[in-house]
Amino acid sequence: MSKVFEVPLYPYQRSPDQDAATPVRHTVVVVGAGPVGLALAIDLAMQDVPVVVVDENDKVSWGSRAICFAKRPLEILDRLGCGDPMVDKGVVWNLGKVYFDERQVFGFNLLPEEGHKRPAFINLQQYYLEQFLVDRVRELQAEGKPIELRGGSKVLDVSQHDSGAELTIGTPDGPYQISADWVVACDGAASPIRTLLGLEFTGRVFEDNFLIADVVMEADFPTERWFWFDPPFNRGQSALLHKQPDNVWRIDFQLGWDIDREKELKPENIDRRLRAMLGDEISYQLEWSSIYTFQCRRMDRFREGRVLFAGDSAHQVSPFGARGANSGLQDADNLAWKLKLIVDGKSPLTLLDSYDVERVHGADENILNSSRSTDFITPKSEISRIFRDAVLDLSERYEATRPMVNSGRLSVPCTYDGSPLNGPDCAVMPERTRPGSPMVDAPVPGGWLFDRLGSAFHLLTIDAETPEPLPEYGVGCKRLALSTADDPDGYLKQRYLGDAVSGVYLVRPDQHVAARWEAFDEAAVTAALGKAMGR
C-alpha cells in the first residue's frame, strides 16, 4: 500500500489562465500548499476572498516532519472547519519521561488545564494535517467557495508594483503569467519568493545534526514522550522517542556536527542505532528517515509591499518545542481577516503593518524559546554543560530543578502586548485575557466558547447590558451574550471577569482580545473597533 505522502493529491491540470491573451488577475495568490498556505487559503475562501494556491509539487509533505500540534492551532483548525478529523486521528499524550545517562531521572504529567475543548496538544504526522486541509479545500470547492489549488505549478519569477504583483508560473506545459493584488509567500524555509525579491533571512545557525527515523512498530511502550540526555546508546548526545498515529514512532538522534551524512542514513546504520536504543528484539519498518540541521532566523519584515510572508518563509526555529508549523498556522490566522478587510475596502493598507508587528513579536518569542531549549540540549561551553548536568542530576532526587529541564517548551500562543490594534484594558480583569491575548476557551451552555465564535468580530458580553439590537458596525460584528448564571464551574468568571462584576470584550476575527470594559459604552466600542481595524 502506498503511503499518503506518495499519492498525488492535487495533480497538475491545465488552467484557462494558461490560454488567456493577457495575464489573468487574481485577488490573492498563495505560493505553497504546505500547512500554512493551505490554512490561509481556506480561511480566505471561507470569508469569500478569492484565492489561488500554487505549489510546485502535488503531494502532501514528504515524511512526517511536524508531529506535535498545540491547542491554539487546533482551535484555529476548528474555526477553519477541520479540527475534528485532526483530533480524531491524533494521539493525545500527557506523560513524559526524562532520562540522563543510564537512569530515568523523573517523569512528568502535563496535567492540562480543565475547561478546554481541545487537549494541550496532539501528535499527528504533518502529511495527515495537510491531507485533512486538502480535504477541506475540496469541501469548500463543492460549496462553490472561490478557492483553487494548482499543483505542478512552480513560481519562477515575481515582480511587484504599487497595486499588485506579477508572477511567472512554470508548468509541465511551459510557463505562463498571472497577476495578483496580493501575494502571500508560504513557500517554506528556502523561500524562492524571498530570494527572487532579494530579501534577507538572518539569524543563528546551530552546529548540530539530528537523525530522524520514523518507524512503524508494534511496541507496547506507553503513549509517552521519552527524552534522553547523554544516554549510553548515544553518548554525549540526546535522543527522543514519541508516538504518532498508526503505530508510527518518531525517533530522533542527535549526531553532533562532524558527521558523514550518507553513512548515517544507511539503513544498516539506522538499524544499529535503533537496536542499541530499543533492544535487539524489536521488529520495525522504516517509514521515513532524514538528517536535519537547523537555524533560528527570521526576515526583518514580514510584509514587503504587495507580498507577505507567512510560516517558514518568514521565520525558522529549531524543532524543539514544535513551533514551526504551530506558529505558521498562527501567522495565517492573523493575516486572513486583515486581508479580507482590505480586499473589501474597509481598512487601509496600513492594517497589514500590524501583521508584521504582531507576528514578528510571535516569531521572536518562538526563536527565543527554541534557542533556549537548544542551549540546554546541546550545551555550548564547558560551564554550560556543567550546569545542565547538575540540573539533571538534582532532578532525580529533588523537584526543585525539574522545571529547568528543557527538552523543548510546549508551544503557546503569544500575546500581542503593545500592538497598535489594542484598545482599552480593564485593570480588575484577569491578566491572561488582556488586550492582545488569544481568547481562552471555556465551557458555555450547549458546548464551548470557541464554537460560538466564528471568523467575525464579536462583542462578548458577560452579565452586561447592551442596547438591543446591537449594530454590526459595518463589519458584521456579532454579539455573544453569556451569563455567569450558566457558568457552574466558574470558568467564565475566572478567565474573563476576575474582580469585575460584568464584562464586555471586543474580540477580533482571529479570536484575540482587542479591548475590554466592565460595562458597554457605545462610543468606546466604536473607537476600539476602528482601532482594531487599523483605521
Place this chain on the structure above:
Amino acid sequence: MTSLNTKANIKAPDEFYAELLAVHEGLSKAESDALNARLILLLANHIGDRQVLSEALQAAARKE
C-alpha cells in the same frame, strides 16, 4: 521587594567555610565543578526571589 543581603549573615563563619571545603575534599576538578553547580542551583531555588537572584548574579560577576 527584598534585596540581596550583603551584610554578614552566617553564624560561625569559620565552621561554614570548613564545611564548604570539606565536601570538596578528594574530588577531582570536574567533580568539584559539578558539586558547585549543584550547590548553586539548590541555593538559588531556596532563595527563589528573582530580584535577589539577579542582584547576587550581578554582585558575583562584578570585578573591580
